[in-house]
Amino acid sequence: MASLPPLRDVIARHGLAASKALGQNFLLDEQLLDRVAAVPGDLDGEDVLEIGPGPGGLTRALLRAGGNVTAIERDRRCLPALAELSEAFPGQLKVIEGDALAMPLASVMPGPCHIASNLPYNVGTALFVGWLGGQAWPPQWKSLTLMFQREVADRIVATPDGDAYGRLAILSQWRCDARLAMKVHRSAFTPPPKVMSAIVHLTPATMPEGVSAARLESLTAAAFGQRRKMLRQSLKSLPGALAALEAEGIEASRRAETLSVDDFVRIARTMDAG
Structure with a gap:
């Protein structure tokens, strides 16, 4: 790990300006990223899925935590930077080029896994709702640790009688334990988004009987x-x-x-x- 260059240098060397079309905003603070990677608990030897790793900031933290990471990235500009991480953490990182929306979880991860991602803003909610859906329970994922715009995060953990409370809260909480794990200031990103962000953490709970x-x-x-x-x-x-x-x-x-x-x-x- 000590031989890896700073993330800013990786971004500059590979010309990885964040793409607005892909909803990219990069996190560079490695102490903050280590805190995010700690939210799911002990990842040593655990399988982890990451969507949209970009230059690999959170990927580094997940690998340092001992996770066996499968990363799905549609921006091929980022693949050389991720290949460097594969070399630095032999056998721990698998990178798949493609669109996560078109890849069912079971086709990517053969067994139970944690999902941890700084989700691209433009596809984050669609991916999340897909992971929550379906009758099969418990799901294939052991936990979800996801970065959202603060407004979306508030909707996930909302309680009745508030403006944020709605369908997303019901679908998140009826058979999951959901909590707001961290708030992340917009200044932590490159480039800074117009909105604040937050990390939500969900784990499967008992599914109520007799309900589809x-x-x-x-x-x-x-x-x-x-x-x-x-x-x-x-x-x-x-x-x-x-x-x-x-x-x-x-x-x-x-x-x-x-x-x-x-x-x-x-x-x-x-x-x-x-």
């Missing part, structure tokens, strides 16, 4: 698609939803943001049972 992921997804899409309207209006087109509200003793005059995660789980369970 597809049902919960359709329920929350309807409820929050018209979040300022009463539930009797926003859910009227969803078969069985209003009957489930009545069965669960939830007033149809309420709005979606006033219901807890457990409330949505109970409604979805009653709909599935019907």
Whole structure:
């Protein structure tokens, strides 16, 4: 590790100006990156997936922590810098060139893994929702340690009755433990983004019985698609939803943001049972 040049030198030598089209903002503070890599816990010998490593700042930290890292990078300008890391950490780093959105997790990682990424802003939420979805549970991932814009991070960990609370909070929390692990100031990035960032950490929890992921997804899409309207209006087109509200003793005059995660789980369970 001591032979590796500073990240700024790597970026300059390989001409890696951050691409706005690819949603790139590079983190260069290696102490901060080591803190991010510590969020999932002990990674020694663990398989780790990283999306969008760029010049390899977080990759270095994950490798120093002992992780066996698979990194997916679509910007081929970054591949020579990542190849240098492969040489510095023999057998620990595998780099795949391509678009992570087009690669199902199971096709990239053969077994359970941690996912840790400074996600590109333009694809981060889509990747995240994909990892949360599906009926199979527990998922293939052991933990998610992800950098988002602060606004998105707040939506993931939000509680009822706040402006940030919505569909993303329900999908994140109904069968996961989700927390805000770190706040990251915009000045830590090169170039600095216009917004603040934060690290969220999620681990799989017990999945409630009798509830399908597809049902919960359709329920929350309807409820929050018209979040300022009463539930009797926003859910009227969803078969069985209003009957489930009545069965669960939830007033149809309420709005979606006033219901807890457990409330949505109970409604979805009653709909599935019907």
